[in-house]
Amino acid sequence: MTRQAVLEAMAEVKGSLGGVEAALARLADGPKPLMGWSLNGVFTRYLDHGSSQLTWLHGALGSATTLTDAASEVGDTDMELGLLRTTGPKLQAAQFGTLLLATWVDFLHLADAVLRNCPMCSAEKLFTDLHRVQGLMEPTLTDLASLDPERVEAATAAMPELMGRLTGEFDALQRETRATMKLGGQVIAAMQALELVTMISTMKMAMPRVPPSAPATLGVGLVMSSGGVMVGSRIAVSAEWVEMMRRLVRAGVISVPAVSAAVRIHGGQVMMAQAHQDLPKGVRDALGDSPEVRGMQVTGRAGAGMSDAPKHHVLPQEHREWFEQRGFKGDMDIDQFCVRLEQAHHEAIHGGGNWKLGRMWPGEWNRMIMEALQQAERRTGEMLTRNEILKIVAGRMKRYDIPMNFTAGGGR
Known part of the structure; x- marks a missing residue:
């Protein structure tokens, strides 16, 4: 509907x-x-x-x-x-x-x-x-x-x-x-x-x-x-x-x-x-x-306290080329798949405030999502489609309590 x-x-x-x-x-x-x-x-x-x-x-x-x-x-x-x-x-x-x-x-x-x-x-x-x-x-x-x-x-x-x-x-x-x-x-x-x-x-x-x-x-x-x-x-x-x-x-x-x-x-x-x-x-x-x-008033995002919330790239930026090869270009560029999270939530899914140390944690978002996607490709023996990737990512977002309220983020 x-x-x-x-x-x-x-x-x-x-x-x-x-x-x-x-x-x-x-x-x-x-x-x-x-x-x-x-x-x-x-x-x-x-x-x-x-x-x-x-x-x-x-x-x-x-x-x-x-x-x-x-x-x-x-x-x-x-x-x-x-x-x-x-x-x-x-x-x-x-x-x-x-x-x-x-x-x-x-x-x-x-x-x-x-x-x-x-x-x-x-x-x-x-x-x-x-x-x-x-x-x-x-x-x-x-x-x-x-x-x-x-x-x-x-x-x-x-x-x-x-x-x-x-x-x-x-x-x-x-x-x-x-x-x-x-x-x-x-x-x-x-x-x-x-x-x-x-x-x-x-x-x-x-x-x-x-x-x-x-x-x-x-x-x-x-x-x-x-x-x-x-x-x-x-x-x-x-x-x-x-x-x-x-x-x-x-x-x-x-x-x-x-x-x-x-x-x-x-x-x-x-x-x-x-x-x-x-x-x-x-x-x-x-x-x-x-x-x-x-309860809603005529107010913008700043009035709702959203202006300073960090934007989290659901599809990791450092793997942009990998995603582009699988159809994430133009209107479906990975920069379109960002969500605003509270600072504490954002740091938590990346393993804390230090991103280098965070990458060492198996549950860190970028590491976890790429391992899940690459493992799925190894099982099928062929490149994942864009829709297959989004379906896997949706499951992980639910598990990490990340809302699917996408907004455009910063580019290259």
């Missing part, structure tokens, strides 16, 4: 990303006006900025797909769940990255309408406005594109505040354009063109489409009215979406703060960006109001 929830979540993001990609293509291929400005020309850099985000977004989804496929073949339930959890940061980054890219496309649509229909508007000012908006998005996009779990989590937590600022920028740009149009007498055709881009992206791609069955309703959405005033509308999500998110949260694939941020953004609560507060009731209801959900 967890794997199915991951696949459904990826399908949602892929669908949204496909729509954004198509919109960028239409903007790039739009006809050039006989006179005046368009997004093609000096403004092309802003189209290119949007297109450049597609590479890492497709890469994140591709990586998540690879890990999901690998999880289905591993043959150990706990290891399968551990692999599915590694898709979380990639899926989370893709979800919020696509949301930001869709927001950027809305600014481009607005800019395109202004350039084509408002000769009285200053192209130089619009260029500067887009540059400022791009600067607001850039740090968060960079953190999301890193796919580093901690940076992705921090960027996710900051998204409601960022979307609040972007909503304000969009509203201000639209109001200034309307005022200029009225002064210039461009009240009919130009105003109609501007109406086409009055809905911000958080409404266009927010929640899944609602089936005819009875929906659950979360929050209040923001839609830009023709007068540039924010008005409320209800956002409905299907029971299927609620169940998908519940599974992902309970399995540890998606964090509760990420779901909270998504609901706040899509529910119009974009200014609710306090770092440490109880989750909104709508989020608790969506996830199931259980004690573990009630």
Whole structure:
């Protein structure tokens, strides 16, 4: 069920990303006006900025797909769940990255309408406005594109505040354009063109489409009215979406703060960006109001006391080449198989604080796991497959009480 929830979540993001990609293509291929400005020309850099985000977004989804496929073949339930959890940061980054890219496309649509229909508007000012908006998005996009779990989590937590600022920028740009149009007498055709881009992206791609069955309703959405005033509308999500998110949260694939941020953004609560507060009731209801959900607050890994916990390579780094020969490359590199352990636990499985002395203990993790793997190869008389290795490692992790909550560790 967890794997199915991951696949459904990826399908949602892929669908949204496909729509954004198509919109960028239409903007790039739009006809050039006989006179005046368009997004093609000096403004092309802003189209290119949007297109450049597609590479890492497709890469994140591709990586998540690879890990999901690998999880289905591993043959150990706990290891399968551990692999599915590694898709979380990639899926989370893709979800919020696509949301930001869709927001950027809305600014481009607005800019395109202004350039084509408002000769009285200053192209130089619009260029500067887009540059400022791009600067607001850039740090968060960079953190999301890193796919580093901690940076992705921090960027996710900051998204409601960022979307609040972007909503304000969009509203201000639209109001200034309307005022200029009225002064210039461009009240009919130009105003109609501007109406086409009055809905911000958080409404266009927010929640899944609602089936005819009875929906659950979360929050209040923001839609830009023709007068540039924010008005409320209800956002409905299907029971299927609620169940998908519940599974992902309970399995540890998606964090509760990420779901909270998504609901706040899509529910119009974009200014609710306090770092440490109880989750909104709508989020608790969506996830199931259980004690573990009630006890969770909007906080990152540092708030949970995890920032200083050492990362343990389950597959020993000094044998990297041995593992690479058996399929641990790319998205399945041994650096993806790290777990955070308490300092004492980490030292204990390595035979104490002195790693050289620890290697002399037969039960030391690196020595033990390599002996077990090499012994298995001698019995079969052939090289172990990646799945066979993971199955053996899963058994030893259970014996050493090591959780299968994998996170990316340091490389070479």
